[in-house]
Amino acid sequence: MTDTLVDIGLSHDLAVLIAKLVGVFVVATCGLLWTLFGIWLERKVSGRLQDRLGPNRVGPFGLFQTLADTIKILLKEDLVPDGADRWLFNLAPVLSTFSVLLLWVVIPFSAGWIGTDLSIGVLYLLAAGSLGMVATLMAGWGSNNKYALLGAFRAVAQLISYEVPMVLAMLVPVLMTGSMSLQAIVEGQYIAYGLAIPLTVFIFLASSLAEIGRAPFDLLEAESELVAGFHIEYSGMKFGLFYVAEFLHAFTVGVLATVLFLGGWRIPFVSAQDTPALLGFGSLLIKSLLVYLVIMWVRTTLPRVRIDQILEFNWKFLVPLSLANLLVVALLWKIVPDTDQIASVNDALLPTLVLLTANILLIVVTSLILRERGRRERAHIAALYGPVDGAADAAPAGVGD
Amino acid sequence: MEITVEAIVFLVFSAITLGGALQVVLTRNLFHAALYLMLSLFGVAGLFVLLTAPFLAGAQVVIYIGAITILIIFAIMLTPQVTRVLKVHHTQWPVALALAALLFVGLVWTQTPLADELGADGWSADFTVEDPADVPADSLTDLGKSLVDPERYMLPFEAASLLLMAALIGAVLLVNRPDDNPDAEAAPAAGARPDQSG
Amino acid sequence: MDINWFDADYLPWLILFFPLLSFGIIVLFTAHSRILSQVVAMTGVCVAWLLSMIEFIKVVWASDAELGKEVFGSTVDWMTLGVSTFKMGVLVDPLTAYMLLMVPLACLAIFVYSLGYMRGDPHNSRFFGYISLFAGAMLTLVLADNLLMLFIGWEVMGLCSYLLIGFWSHKKSAYQAGVKAFMTTRVGDVLMLAGVGYLFLETRTLSFRDILYDEAVLEKLVNTPSVLFGGSAAALIGVLLVMGTIGKSSQFPLHAWLPDAMEGPTPVSAMIHAATMVSAGVYMVVRMFPLLSAGADFHNGDFSTPMIIMGLVGGFTALFAAVLAVGQNDIKRILAYSTISQLGYMVAALGVGAWVAAAFHLVNHAFFKALLFMCSGVVIHSMEHGEQHAAEHGHDPAPHAEPDGLVMDYVAPPNDVLRMGGLFRKLPITAITMAIGGLSLAGFPLITAGFWSKDEIISEAWHGTTEGYPLALFVLLVLATAALLTAFYTARMWFLTFWGKPRTAAAEHAGEGSQVSWRNLWARLRRRPAKATDPGEQLTALQMEIPLLVLAFLAIFAGFIGVHTDFPLLGDLDNPLHEFLSGTLIEHPPVIDFDWLPVLVSVALALGGLAVGFVLYGIRPLAKAQVDPTERALGPGIWQALQNRFYIDMLIRRYVLRPAEHVARKIVIEDIDKDTIDGVLESVAEGFIWLGEAFKRFNTVVIDGVGDGIPRAIGDFGSWFRQVQTGRIQQYLLVVTLALLIIGALFLIQVG
């Protein structure tokens, strides 16, 4: 496209600018349109998973339900609470959506289909993601509502906490590729990293779930405690924007997991050069949807946890585990020969197997530790309150630790 | 200097940086000040990009906006001023303003081409340089390697890590209240809408 | 490194180490156990004394050919600052050796005495910790081979002095006295430090060996013009050092602290304010004498500025304090003024170049004055028992309430000589030893140590006078007058205390159940049950009296080593001291020719003073409720003036009145009513009111201005200046920014 514009007679700079603007427009619009479909999909799938039908009135299979909801939302009165910090209040939802869309700048949709192939792509992801936190805080503060403020607090505390294991997990593919560019990471996955480091994928997904505030980590909007979290005061399209942002973020996590661990747009057993752009995009979409399905699955099946459990889970389990994981991978990557010049599936085979073995070992060890801890915990509780639901393995009262 | 896209971008980022900074200093509402701080720091990150230091720009955003400013906002919210403080600034502000202005004039005086007119031989820097050499392509790799190279910056790097560690532990110790039960953690924030000013 | 610690070069380190060690142990470990603390302190000082004796013997017999020609010592680097290195070192030359003969022995005696005196004090451990530190500091000062180390010992002693004067800190007067002493001496110390600093600036060294034993250095100092007041650098340094002595040795005008320092326990008075610390001031000038006299040819009447100052100040102080001592009723204050007076003697002696005589008198004085103080301690102790007994049995009206804080004319009842009398029978040993000490102080001819050293000083002054030096004449006159007064007040004190009949119930019951008497001692020796009720008290008495005997011995015999060779009969002793001490100086001080006249004069003065005292107080001892004959003779005006420490200076005809108005009014009203004096005295009293007013101002401006004003001014300045420290960081930052700008501007100007 840039070339075409240059041919027309525009200067190079201007051509690039126009091309980028068009790209931004297309991506953003597609993203938002995709949301319409995605929300329907989510409702449908969770409906099925929970043994109900899901939307089915508007349009075929309820396909236009989201559209109708959108229209309803757009028509609703736009309320601004008394004493609210107007600017912040209005800016927050925009920024929220904006921060998610910003992520898409560096995501490689297919070979050559990428906004900007930044050399610091992964770092950029983090930087852009932190805008979301700001939006949350702005919303919480601007609403002049203590539940909103508390919700924002919780949200940010959770986001900051879970950023640590997430970053540590993201570092693993960076380490294996030797680059922070997302395109390079995709191209480096002759065998999807996810096969070599399943534990990392788990850590990434778990912490990402918390990052986007999805169940079981949706404490930020726990109705029973905080009414509706930081966006309690929002109505109309502003609320819609938050909603969109949340959904889009969830889907983006799926895309990121795909890019980082599942080979992105690459099709198994086809080399990167031979992948047609469109097919690659399709491949990415399918993989992302699969991941997204998993996220939905988790959401609909697991109960919500308590705030202290969330933070404890992070600091006492995920962070140490991800640190150990990172160290193990780094060590093995150093030990296994020729890891810095992988150029084919065959080259990647040995490191993948080694890492897989190591990961399985790590998982086993972790499980053992967890089992031991669980037993102690139960014994402790049993010692305090009597046997837990008649569990046979609970130690008799008074014996515990 | 001709007006290029780069120059315009530079001016925009500079304006963001300085304007945000001014607001940080002048705004009555502390929360707003913190947000303006983010803006200002974002402008700095932009300048880093212009200076072909993308890594630093990213780190700037992650560390400053993502961590430090958020932390500051937390602190702002944890320390509500019960009584509204009417005065934002210290009474010594005229003096401070004069000093800051003087310092600015002095710095501009010495760091612009004016310095050359002063006949300053003590400076080795050429302030008018417009076409510096290109940054090597792998400067990011070089940055990473130099940080862990025992012959370059490994020692300072380790020291910095140690510093962070110490700061972390120190901060935890400082704000740790051993007599508190963990359930009361969120208590300070649960007050009425904090009045932020000053 | 292989060091033989018993080598004479290294032994001194051990000497000063042990008392400091015991201080550390007491403070850190044994503070809770009084017995242990005492044991530790005693061990420390005993070891120090033994080692000192070994060192002394080693030095004396180091080379039998020439006595005292060798100097021992060792130095180690202490800290390096830039290009200059400060060294720590010890030096033992004959002067130091002579001091080593006195200091540890005096300390030991006082420690033993303290065992008894401080028995029952709840803060016993603290006391022994302090005095151990003090002993260590004094030994550091004596053994130091450089001025800096000397100064450290000097300051630590100042600190100990402060701590010990205020030891009974529950008494307001005690801690006020402590503060007063500390602040007053500080004035001298600061000036001295300035002198030390200036000396270092000029010579780049503070080592005695490098300065005092090097004519070239002294020459250079003399030829360097000083930064202030004109004159040579040597003169300025010397004057500043003398200022230090004026503060430390309580010379006029910084003398006011010493009498008040008597608020401390008596062993402290004996140790700090008689034997060691105040002597340290004199020791320092004796030590630095080559510097002080540098450039002067005093044998031919050319005195250097420091010497002139020493002559004038010392002479004036000697007379002035002796006059004041006459009018005191507090037994310890009499001794305190006497100490000031005697120190004035030494300083004045140095002023006329009587170096050996000054050192000689320094040591003798330490012995007999410590003895006197300790005797007074015993007296006070027994008087306290008496007071208690009297109060318990209702012989006396209730004892006076103690004043709140320092009051000039207040005399604590147990210390008041007028309330004593007839103690001879109760305290025979004390009375006899105190008589010995007093005779030594008065300079009783031939058999006392004081006579020989005082005689030597007067002889030297006489010698100078015959050569026609005005300074020598001045010194001679004032010292002679002072000698007369000394003999008189000593006699007065002794007779009032021990002679005649008890004048109060307290004195009648003095020492009841506490003091050992000969009979009891004898009974003890024969294993018969003693009369005293408490064996602990028996021990106390022993511990307090044995040191008295030792010091009494020394108060007599320490003088014979310095008898002039031409003295009939005793001259055969050969005057080993002079020869020995001379080794310290590069230029040996000559032995002046023997002259009968000064000897006769000093004999006459001593005997005369004692005789007057005997006539007034000995023949007809003061009876109950009788007016003190001196008071009668002088008239109540002058008497009160003396008692209240009016600063009388006969020569300049000036009186300085302290609580002038109050006291003066009392004189007018009470004395007229009493009607013992006729109308003439009324006008005298009126005159005194006027004089009092006039000199109150003088007192306020000059004495207080110097003594109290300087500390107060420093304090005021401090409280004014501390306003700068607002605690507000932003103000600090503002100043920092300003400084930054200024520095930047300067830099810019320099570069641009």
Added chain:
Amino acid sequence: MVPLWMYLVVAAGLFCIGLFGVLTRRNAIAILMSIELMLNAVNINLVAFWRYQTPDKIGGQVFAAFVFVVAAAEAVVGLALILAIYRRRRTVIAEDVDMLKW
């Protein structure tokens, strides 16, 4: 490119604004924020000099990174201190916290 001195002027401006804030803001947290501005001014200078004078040596960037570390540590400890003081004295006004005077 834009000449070096323009970056320096921006940095100088940022620094002086930060300085002004440090000197005048009464709230300790605001002071801390102003300090961050000053640190950033330093960083701009470091990176600018690196870019224009020695782009082939990485030192400028490394030092800027160290400044990040220092800034983070400073913010953490500073805020912790402010919180601790707040708990004790119920104030975050810097001039009220003058226990260190005299």
